[in-house]
Amino acid sequence: MGSTLRSQYKNMTTSGVRTRRSRNWHRRLGMVLAACATALTTLPMASRALAQETGQTIQPIEPLPQPNAPAAPPITSDPVSPSLNSAPNFAPSSSANSSFAPTFEPNNCPFTLPPEFARETVRCGMVTVPERHSNPTGKTIRLGVAILKSKSANPQPDPLVMAQGGPGGSMLELLPAFLPSLAGMRDRDIILFDQRGTRYSEPFLFCQEVYDFKVQNARFPDSPALRDRYQAAVAGCRDRLKNSGVDLAAYNSLESAADVPLVVQAAGYGGPFNFYGVSYGTMLAQHLMRDFPDRLRSVILDSVAPLDTSFIVHLPRNTDRALRRFFEACRRDRLCGSTYTTLEQDFLGAVAKLRARPQVIQLPNYGELQDLLEGRLSIENLDPNRLAVPVLLDGDGFISAVSTAFYSSASIPKLPQALRETRQNSYAGILRVLPLLLFSKSQADGVYNSVMCSEDGGFTLAEVDASGVYPEIAPALLQAPEELLRTCQTWQVPPLAPKANQPVRSAVPSLLLSGELDQVTPPEFAERVARGLDRHYRYVLPGLSHAVFGSSDCVSQMMGGFLQAPDRAPNAACVSQMRTQFEVPKPLRFTPATANNLGISMVIPAGWRLSMQGLAPVWSEVDGSGFATGRVLAVSVAQQSTAEVLRSLPYPTRSLGERRYRNRRWQLYTIDNPSLASIVALYTRRGKTYVVAIDSDSLWHRDAVLEGVLSNFRIQSR
The missing domain is CATH 3.40.50.1820 (Alpha/Beta hydrolase fold, catalytic domain)
Known part of the structure; x- marks a missing residue:
């Protein structure tokens, strides 16, 4: 994976990112996310094929819209609270800046x-x-x-x-x-x-120390020792900013x-x-x-x-309220109610299952991508292992991920199917928003701490109301207020x-x-x-x-x-x-697509657009919040065995066996990562291997796209 990614990213960084870092960040990140799904599934394979055959790199047609960053942290983010013994702070008046000329x-x-x-x-x-x-x-x-x-x-x-x-x-x-x-x-x-x-x-009050803590410790279960290490990271950020002259x-x-x-x-x-x-x-x-x-x-x-109450105090009941109204909206909807008859049980069942048997999954490290694409990280110093972060998904983490999904209204219609697919050990539809919050370098942690600790954290744990909350999720929802109070003792700003x-x-x-x-x-x-x-x-x-x-x-x-x-x-x-919209599995409509440089034609779902061109074209679906929720990548490689192609992927694969589509026998492999709904299909003819990779946020959608694409896959006559 290392050499593959280096060949892909070298062109990006030498084409101007070092001299125009922030100006083209969205274009470059959009290009990466378009090709690599939520966790870099297809990008290395495309890059490998291009490097082998032509030395070319993928060219974006246009940047995909960036997700609308949530306006508040998830329940597992680093909560904050004020120091109760501090003196009052100065409050500017409307005339305080009258003598300053901006x-x-x-x-x-x-x-x-x-x-x-x-x-x-x-x-x-x-x-x-x-x-x-x-x-x-x-x-x-x-x-x-x-x-x-x-x-x-x-x-x-x-x-x-x-x-x-x-x-x-x-x-x-x-x-x-x-x-x-x-x-x-x-x-x-x-x-x-x-x-x-x-x-x-x-x-910019970004806490590199807190970011590093998350990347290095996301795979470990919660413990007093882990919380102590987190507070040490907060203290490290505090001291660094203060020593640089920042008045927190x-x-x-x-x-x-x-x-x-x-x-x-x-x-x-x-x-x-x-x-x-x-x-x-x-x-x-x-x-x-x-x-x-x-x-x-x-x-x-x-x-x-x-202003007169902290949202953190009400977080347990407000999260519970949103979940119950979501379940009730599905029950009242004719199509959703008849399709997802056990929605509430699916949610609570997944919580119980992951509490009993937590899983370590891989999530994309968006912060590392930001550093790479903005030129703060060179190709030579890139550690490919940091591009995907091992994360422990337990019951509390699952509750956090579901709550985080509510930050995007576009996620809600697909949430019933995502909860159903947890029965199949698939969490792709649940986890697509969470990595943007956990591993982003756009959030100013120092501002969050200073604002919350000075204004919104003057409460006691006795004020946190979890009455009437699902007993299965109440303990997880109480963790944020507890850690919030401790963080503000560390941050040390006055109210x-x-x-x-x-x-x-x-x-x-x-x-x-x-x-x-x-x-x-x-x-x-x-x-x-x-x-x-x-x-x-x-x-x-x-x-x-x-x-x-x-x-x-x-x-x-x-x-x-x-x-x-x-x-x-x-x-x-x-x-x-307006009403709550829900999506249920239904037949897809397809439209023809041609990749003349690969000598192939096929179909893609109607409404998808070509987001990358060249010898590894990618067609993408984008939802209303700017998230890419589906992709089809096609590529051909010469003189490469199946094992060599699969080794170019960042995650291990599991064989699904051989399946015939029209007159061709395709070898199918699923990505062995519960946070992804991705599949790779390979067909070899006359020394050339054709590869089709499909990413989605649900298993049914992935399989429906696969059926349409491979059933209509044709190799053009030369």
């Missing part, structure tokens, strides 16, 4: 737009702000900013400012995925910014809220602005409504988190002034949006916040989960209508037509 320094955009948006006008740069707004002449920091210019000949004067959640997530890296959903809001400029300490701001206590919500008017000013807008925040970003919005009400024309709160945790009263026009199946910020949270908002419109979106923007055209239409007239309720007729 500057905008143009810079290259850290993303590549999809081809259909290549003509968009986007200005990117860095805005300088004080690290402490109470000391405008002191140390400064820089925030990454992107300004998407309006398409209107007469744009509205008030821009829309958009902030990501987390805390610690990056908004800039989401712009390519968000563009289609912004179509109804292009009558004004849109400002996206990375909050202080996050991915494209300086400094300055990376809190009040300082970040005071940044926003300066970002708008530096971008060239002097009047009121509109603000959109998702998940933690809704807390930032509430601080703006309290401290800078005169600057706000309107506010959109997506997946609302209240904010008491007003930071008081409900906001505001007359700013507000639109509050909640997903019916949100397991982190349920609709009840929005109702709680709405009590203090004099001019608000609140909606619950059926069938959606966390972070509803980008998941439904209905949401985009409502947001666009609200921005045009914040004093009137938006047209919400589309909400009544």
